[in-house]
Each structure stands twice: as structure tokens, then as C-alpha cells.
Amino acid sequence: MTEQTYESISTASREMYARACEVLPGGNTRTGIFNSPYPIYARSGNGCRVTDLDGVERIDFLNNSTTLIHGHAHPEIVAAVTEAAGRGTCFALPTEAEVEFAEAVCARNESFEWARFTSSGTEAVMMAVQAARAYTGKPKIAKFAGAFHGAYDSVAVNNYGSDSLTPHSHATGTPAAILANTVMIPFNDPDGAVAILRENVDDFACVLIDPVPWRLGLLPANREFLAALRAFCDETGVLLVSDEISSFRIGYHGAMHAMGGVADLTVLGKIIGGGMPIGAVTGRSKFMSVFDPSQGTPKLPHSGSYNANPVSMAAGMASLRLLTPEQIDRINAMGEQVRRELRSVIAEEGLDWAVNGMSSLFRIVTSTVPGSDLSGPELSRLLFQALLTNGILIGNSGLGCVSTPMGQGEIDEFAVNFKQAVRQAVAAARS
Ligand SMILES: Cc1ncc(COP(=O)(O)O)c(C=O)c1O
Known part of the structure; x- marks a missing residue:
């Protein structure tokens, strides 16, 4: 044969x-x-x-x-999606589904006090970075050379696994100002990373980390490294943003929690949506309040026609319910x-x-x-x-x-x- x-x-x-x-x-x-x-x-x-x-x-x-x-076409997720779609797929009004799903997401980790939903991980990373900028009033972000965080141009810099600390983008035509404001730091190298962070300390809004970056070979951040980043952020007021779009699955309370770290903002996506388009920014209310429009124009306006659409919320509820x-x-x-x-x-x-x-x-x-x-x-x-x-x-x-x-x-x-x-x-x- x-x-x-x-x-x-x-x-x-x-x-x-x-x-x-x-x-x-x-x-x-x-x-x-x-x-x-x-x-x-x-x-x-x-x-x-x-x-x-x-x-x-x-x-x-x-x-x-x-x-x-939960694999493809899980019966409980299909049923939840079908039922939600039958009641209307999106509204320019908030829904109970979004409140219920936010409650479920926030119940997973005590640092998730408030949540904000998007339709993809890329958007959620973008909103988290912008939230850090809005909170601190600082322009720069630090990310780990080689790590992937989606397509937002401020993070799509050295995102293909190379450990080069010189910023470059595969997106031809990326403005030089974007590259100048995204600083590369080495992964799992506390002294090297903190030394670079200190050089720009007055300009940083956040340090963005995926605790298990798959483009860097899917090797986890070690505890000493996470502790060094946390200490730097506590000392300087720079926010630590954990991108757990791929790594949230590591533990019931998420990746940082499982690895002994604590983030200021956490970005979620993928598994929390049960296969429907999803992203979420979560974190302490003092940081998340940049999104709050109840006291006038918020520091960070955030709209989106499909944000928190009830079909994604229902699929997400079913997915989290199954993920014991x-x-x-x-x-x-x-x-x-x-x-x-x-x-x-x-x-x-x-x-x-x-x-x-x-x-x-x-x-x-x-x-x-x-x-x-x-x-x-x-x-x-x-x-x-x-x-x-x-x-x-x-x-x-x-x-x-x-x-x-x-x-x-x-x-x-x-x-x-x-x-x-x-x-x-x-x-x-x-x-
Ligand atoms: C760590 C990480 N961040 C961000 C993203 C982007 O998420 P999305 O594909 O939902 O835009 C991904 C997607 O693979 C990811 O793995």
C-alpha cells in the first residue's frame, strides 16, 4: 500500500x-x-x-x-448559545447576561474586582494597555522580547519569539513612535529586566507579561522573576498587566495565582468565551475605574458594537460552569x-x-x-x-x-x- x-x-x-x-x-x-x-x-x-x-x-x-x-460543539455550550441567540444577539442596551458573566469571571480571582468585555483578546490587551496609560498618565509599555500579545500595534513588537531587545515590527509601516514607546525586556531575567525598567522608570504605564509565553517556547516565568517585577511595580506605581489569554487555564484562579504572582490588571480571552468571540480586562476597581462613565467622560472611553454581546456571555457562562x-x-x-x-x-x-x-x-x-x-x-x-x-x-x-x-x-x-x-x-x- x-x-x-x-x-x-x-x-x-x-x-x-x-x-x-x-x-x-x-x-x-x-x-x-x-x-x-x-x-x-x-x-x-x-x-x-x-x-x-x-x-x-x-x-x-x-x-x-x-x-x-471543552472541545467542539459541547452540548451545554451549543444549548446556551442557541437559547441566547433566540432572544436576540446584540443590543445597544446592557444585559443581565453581561452582569452574570462578570460576576462569574470576578469570582475566579480576588484581584478581579471589575471586568470589561471585548470581542477578542487583541482588543482586550489594547484596552488593558490603554487603561494603564490612562491610570498612570504615562506613555511607554514594557513587554518581553519575543512574546505574543495579539495584533494591537503597541504590543505587536518583537512578538515572534526572537529575544532581541531592539524593537521591530513585522507589520510593515509601523510608526517609529510606536516602536519608541514599546520597550523590550528579557524574560526570566530579573536583574536584566529591572535594569532596563529603571532606565525609563518615569515614562512607564505598565509591564505586560504572559506568565507562560508560548512564542518563547512555553516556558513558565519563575517565582523569583515574578516577585522582582511585583516589587518594581509596587515601588514605582507602574502597573503589572498579566496577559492570561492563553494561560488562564493553568489553574482555577488563573496563571499568576497558580505561579505565586499578583497582577494589577489581568487580560482574559479564549477559554472564557466557550468558543464565541471574547476578551476581558479585569482587575482592581481603582485601576478599572478609568472605564467608568458614571461621573462624566471617563479617562478611557471604551465602546464596541459587540462588547458583551449576550451570545458570547452565555457561551462563556457555560464554559466557566463546566471548568471546575x-x-x-x-x-x-x-x-x-x-x-x-x-x-x-x-x-x-x-x-x-x-x-x-x-x-x-x-x-x-x-x-x-x-x-x-x-x-x-x-x-x-x-x-x-x-x-x-x-x-x-x-x-x-x-x-x-x-x-x-x-x-x-x-x-x-x-x-x-x-x-x-x-x-x-x-x-x-x-x-
Ligand atoms: C497571549 C495572547 N495574547 C493575545 C492574544 C490575541 O487574542 P485574540 O486572538 O483573541 O485576538 C493571543 C492569541 O493567541 C494570545 O495567545
Whole structure:
């Protein structure tokens, strides 16, 4: 029997790509999920499995880039969305759904006194940065070289994993003033980070941190580092903003809490929306009051036609209700097992790749293949395609996660198919 290849199992996707390129630059709407020579197009998802246009089913270890913690089309989330949509999808009036969801979000962490909703993580990061500027009256922000925080131009600086401290943007034409106001600091280097912060201390509104930055290899911030940042912020009045859009899932009370840190503002997204568009800024009321219009024009006006729309609120309520401490413990244990199994395959194959991450998140970091000149990112793409060919979906940079509908069967299948995919990727790298 001839071995299946990416091309041999994706005829319908190839045809859809040709059609899509007539109307969409590159045939889709997300740079991060483009794949050469063409992406696989999804048809449907159910639980932890996704089916493509060719009818090929795969176990989904990507879950819309870590969004779908309860997998696809969870019956309780579908019911909540259907019911909410039946009552009207958006109003230019506040709703009880938004109050109820804010109560649920704020109940997760004692530093979440008030919440403000947006329709994406990008918007929520933007509002958090602007809130810090409004509160402090300062223009600059500090972020960690290489870390990703979405598409807002002030944070889309050195956001592709490089540890260079010289600000640059992949968004061609980004104004020099933006780059001048976004200062790079090194991750997990308390002395190095604080030294740079002190150079600009009078100009900083906030330090923006993802406690487990996936573009930096998904290695967690250590406690000493978080403590040094907290001490600097307490001393200077600079706000510590924790972007937990991907990492909130680490613990019931969020990532900072699980890692022994405390933020002034926390940005949430992805899993809190149950698969519907969502973002949230949360934090102490003294900081969040910059949004408050009840005493006149607020320091930070914030509108948006879809902010707190009742469908996202209802999906979010259902998602949080399902995300009990027991479920978090269960998927975190499965995440640990996945990392162990993948590491053991990599060792058996004699490769120097790493599997990083914590809780239910993992990232496979490819480095070299003996006998091949390909770089880590090129190898990641080969592995991604080989996994797709072997019934597994992860991110094209090696990012993945475990979801609540998964069990031992999916992990066993992943381990077996991973071995096959690694062998194929290594052979392709050498050819
Ligand atoms: C840490 C982090 N911040 C911000 C974002 C942007 O969120 P969204 O894609 O909802 O705009 C992401 C998305 O991957 C993220 O992982």
C-alpha cells in the first residue's frame, strides 16, 4: 500500500484553496493558520475531533489555538448559545447576561474586582494597555522580547519569539513612535529586566507579561522573576498587566495565582468565551475605574458594537460552569502525560527536540535533524504536516493543548501517531 501524503488526502482542500484565493489573500483570514502549499479546510468539529472537507477526521490537540477547552460543539455550550441567540444577539442596551458573566469571571480571582468585555483578546490587551496609560498618565509599555500579545500595534513588537531587545515590527509601516514607546525586556531575567525598567522608570504605564509565553517556547516565568517585577511595580506605581489569554487555564484562579504572582490588571480571552468571540480586562476597581462613565467622560472611553454581546456571555457562562477545579486537575494531569509520552518518543528517535509547557498546554520545540540543514521552524512545519497526515492536529509551531472531552484513548493514539509522524518528518527533512 502506498503511504499517504499531505497531498494525497486533501484533494477537496486543494480545490477550496484555489477557489478561496480568488477572494481571500492567501486563501484564508488568519496568518497563523496558513500552511504551504495550502491549508486543510475544516468542515465540522465534535468533541475532541475535527473533520475536514475531504472527510478526514483528526484528534484536535490545537482546539482553535487553545480556545476550545471543552472541545467542539459541547452540548451545554451549543444549548446556551442557541437559547441566547433566540432572544436576540446584540443590543445597544446592557444585559443581565453581561452582569452574570462578570460576576462569574470576578469570582475566579480576588484581584478581579471589575471586568470589561471585548470581542477578542487583541482588543482586550489594547484596552488593558490603554487603561494603564490612562491610570498612570504615562506613555511607554514594557513587554518581553519575543512574546505574543495579539495584533494591537503597541504590543505587536518583537512578538515572534526572537529575544532581541531592539524593537521591530513585522507589520510593515509601523510608526517609529510606536516602536519608541514599546520597550523590550528579557524574560526570566530579573536583574536584566529591572535594569532596563529603571532606565525609563518615569515614562512607564505598565509591564505586560504572559506568565507562560508560548512564542518563547512555553516556558513558565519563575517565582523569583515574578516577585522582582511585583516589587518594581509596587515601588514605582507602574502597573503589572498579566496577559492570561492563553494561560488562564493553568489553574482555577488563573496563571499568576497558580505561579505565586499578583497582577494589577489581568487580560482574559479564549477559554472564557466557550468558543464565541471574547476578551476581558479585569482587575482592581481603582485601576478599572478609568472605564467608568458614571461621573462624566471617563479617562478611557471604551465602546464596541459587540462588547458583551449576550451570545458570547452565555457561551462563556457555560464554559466557566463546566471548568471546575476537578476538570482543570484532570486535563493538567493529561497534559503532563502527553509531555512525557512525546519526550519519550523523541528520545527513542535520537532527536534533540524538547517538549515544553505546563498544565494542559504543551509545545514541541524542534531544533535539528542530523543529516539535514533545515531550521527549527522549518522542521516544525514538516512535523505539523506529518501529524496532519497521521490523524493529529496541533499548531504549525508545535503548540498544543488538552481539552476536557479527551481521555486516555486520545493520548495513547497521539503517542503512537506522533512516532510515525516524527519518522516521516525526519525522512522529509533529509530528502
Ligand atoms: C497571549 C495572547 N495574547 C493575545 C492574544 C490575541 O487574542 P485574540 O486572538 O483573541 O485576538 C493571543 C492569541 O493567541 C494570545 O495567545
